[in-house]
Amino acid sequence: MIRRSHQALTTALLLTLSAFAQAAPPPAASFFNDPDIAEAVLSPSGKRLAITSAKGAARVGLVVMDLAPGGPLKRVVGSQSSDVVQVRWANEERLLFSLTDLGEASGSHHRAPGLFAVNVDGSRMRMLVRQTHNFINTDSSHTDSLSWNHRLLLVPELRPGEANDRVLLAETGGIGGIYAENPVWLNVNTGATHAYATTAPASSYRWVVNRQGKAWATLTVRNDRVQAHWLPPNQTGWVQLYDTTVIDQPFTIEGVGDDGTLYVSHVPPGAAQRVLARYDPQTRAPSTTPLVRAPGFDFSGHLLSEGGVLLGVRTLVDSHTTVWLDERMKKFQAQVDRLLAGKLNHIDCRRCGQPDMVALVHSYSDRDPGKLWLYQARPGDGESRWRAIGRLREDIDPATMASLDLQSIQARDGRELPVWITRPEGATGPLPAVVLVHGGPWVRGVVWQWNAWAQFLASRGYVVIEPEFRGSDGYGEAHFRAGFKQWGQAMQDDVTDTLKWAQQQGLASDRACIVGASYGGYAALMGLARDPELYRCGIASLAISDLALMTNGSWWVTDDGAVARRLTLPELVGDPVKDAAMLAANSPVKLAERMKAPLLLAYGELDQRVPLAHGTRMRDALIAAGRPPEWVSYPGEGHGWSKPAHRLDFARRVETFLARHLAPPPQNSGPAPGTTAPAR
Incomplete structure (x- = not known):
């Protein structure tokens, strides 16, 4: 992977100053605040660019840039109580967007952010799909707007010489927990609808x-x-x-x-x-x-x-x-990669490959969240023009970030395991390790790009180890299916084998902590129970602790798992009746007596995916075993922390907890990782 060497310092004074300057890692807010540029979308003609950003404002607003030389920039949507998300162009003059409150906790979010339309000059704001709460003023009451259970399905592609004033929505409903959708056409100017003509099977x-x-x-x-x-x-x-x-x-x-x-x-x-x-x-x-x-x-x-x-x-x-x-786009990609060498460069274009092409390029790496560049071909004068639009995260200095590498190792049964390693640049010798287990678990865990949690932990002096254990998606059908009914068993062995490999390779020291959220939190709990000698601590957030509760459900615990319990969980995790003994043997709540290392537990109080009951049962079992955990629950949060104050609070708790339990032995001089200049 791509690496950059640190610039050599030439004097003892500069070395001393540099040591003081680098002692304090970037604050947690640099990693977990919302990005400076969230979305950037070219208009159908490529003459305008829509950007969502909170720069210079209290909330994320919608800005439109005229891409002609010297063209103006206008903030067309802004609110004191809501944030703009999910921006699309309906046509060259009219934009679509939704509204949410990014400052709210996730469990308090209204699940339907509505749909609005606005002209590029900020006029003719119209609510097309309603929300529970009105976040913004429109040009009329629009009592005829559609109900909240409509979502945007498609904005038709503009054909040369044609105008577009309609979009395709899907009205959602459900029977027995299975959702069906009915398409409907909507006029973005008037809000009028007309039926979608099709003979397709019903209840799709x-x-x-x-x-x-x-x-x-x-x-x-x-x-x-x-x-x-x-x-x-x-x-x-x-x-x-x-x-x-x-x-x-x-x-x-x-x-x-x-x-x-x-x-x-x-x-x-x-x-x-x-x-x-x-x-x-x-x-x-x-x-x-x-x-x-x-x-x-x-x-x-x-x-x-x-x-x-x-x-x-x-x-x-x-x-x-x-x-x-397309051969023309192959050549353009090669040109971009030469110009922006050492980065991955994703191209979004209009009139792609044509003499008057316009392209938006996101150029990024594992150490750099990225920068947006605009390319405008100018066939009239034979010259093309590049211009910088902006960086996605201005507080992140790529030179101080860690590198990310993908390794392949063998598990104890011979299965090939992909493993991602994030290691601070310039680090030598074994480092205290954080084994970061992804959630899901039936998803791809890591992609080669800048990742906030891994970079945050690496900036505190840890090597971050992220295994793509069996059951993870993206690495072949056999790898996925090898995880069936292996919660706490072969899936957990893979996590253990990954840490042991990193220690044998001299990447990780014997000071290790296992960390994860959702399924990753479950794996953190099981790691402490199954391999207590390996870990000095654990951090489990949003963690499943009781497999019987997960697979059976409960009349007094509300969750969103009814459909999964019917269609997938019996095969993926285990049948609540036939596999009851296996599920009990691999439920952390039953294994509290085995857990000896310090543990931080964190939950959302309104979580419907992993209800708070999983956390309180685990906490109570550990207290009964004489090993009370550190505990935090966040009011209003669902399955993840979306309120900025909660995100930062949790990051700082993690930083402090790891520094306390992974500190080097007393005879080792120098500060412990993460103990200097904590973010506040």
């Missing part, structure tokens, strides 16, 4: 539409099974592609072309990883010739098209990358 929960909003495929759930349907080109009847369980779907529909061509991801026979391919209507299966393959990684990404032409595919390997199918 996902609609696969082309850039003009025509439905070509849907997914439905009936009798706890998933059915996929497709409308083949030049036909009027829908065809069922499969009918199977949620876990055993033979392929995933990734997108559709204007002509109805389906693009799907699947694991070919005899292959290890998921690839992208076209669906073959003749064989009624994915094509045997992949469109995109990423050896070592499952395909995960989306199609890039313009004007009905597939230009490329954005996918995820160790980092996000773009596979351009």
Whole structure:
């Protein structure tokens, strides 16, 4: 991976001054405050840029930049009580956005942020979809706005010479906990709606539409099974592609072309990883010739098209990358990569590859959250123009950040395990270690980019070890399925093996703490119970502690797990009846007597994913065992800390806790990691 060497200092005085300057790491706020630029979206013509930012204001607002030379910049939406999110262009003159309160705790957030429209000059503000609370004044009461259970599904792509004043929404509803959606067209100027004409199967929960909003495929759930349907080109009847369980779907529909061509991801026979391919209507299966393959990684990404032409595919390997199918864009990508060398450069373009192309480039690395650059081709005078738009996080100095590397090790049973290592630049010898376990657990844990928690911990002097244990997504079907019913067992062995490997490699010392949230919090608890000799401390937030409560549910504990308990948890975690003994044996709440190391427990009081009962049961069990934990619960928070004060409070608690328990032996001179100049 990319590394930068520190600039050599030339005098003893400068060395001394530098030591004092570097003693205090960046404050927690630098890592956990909202970014300076949250969203940046080019208009359909590429003549304007919409940005969401709180710079110079108390709240995140919407700013529109005229990209002509000397063009003005105007703040078109601003509020004292709400923040702008989810910005889209309806057409060249009108923008869509939603509103939320980023200062609220997550459990207090209204789940439907509404939908609003506004002109680029700030006029004709209109509420299109209602919220529970009105955050902003519009140009009329708009009592005809749609109910909160509508979400934006698609903004049609503008065709040359055409105007667009409508968007496609999905009205959501549910039966038996399974959500279905009904599409409806909405006029962004008047708020008027008209029906979406389709013969697609009823009760579909996902609609696969082309850039003009025509439905070509849907997914439905009936009798706890998933059915996929497709409308083949030049036909009027829908065809069922499969009918199977949620876990055993033979392929995933990734997108559709204007002509109805389906693009799907699947694991070919005899292959290890998921690839992208076209669906073959003749064989009624994915094509045997992949469109995109990423050896070592499952395909995960989306199609890039313009004007009905597939230009490329954005996918995820160790980092996000773009596979351009268009030769002109291949050449432009190479040009950008030469100009912005040493960075990953993601291109969002209008009139892509054309002589008058406009492109927005996000240039970033593992040590740099990134900077936005604008490219404007100028065919008239034969010159092109680059200009800097701004940095995403101005408080972060990339030169002081740590490097991120992906390693591959062998678990005790021979399974290959991907492991991410974040290590402070210039560090030598074994460092005190934080084993940071991702949540999910059926997700990809880490991507090669700047990651706030890993960088925060590395800035305090720790080596951060993040295993992609079995059950993690993105590394092949076998790796994913190897985690079935392995909570606290082989999945936990993988975490243990990762730390032991890092110690054997001289990366980590014998001073280690295990940390995680959600499933990662569960793994932190199990690590302390199963391997008490390995860890000097643990930090578990939002942690599952009782597998019986998770898989059975309870009439007096409210959560959002009813559908998962019916469709996936019996196979992924365990059947609450048939596997009751296994679940009990791997429930941290039953293993409190084994936990000897200091523990910090943190929960959200309104969490519906992992209810507070998991935390109080774990806390009470540890108190009964004579090992009371440090405890904090955040009022109003759900499954994560969104209130800035809570984010910073938790980060500082983590910093203090780790410094206390991973401090070097007394004979070691110098300050303990994280003990100097704590953020306040």
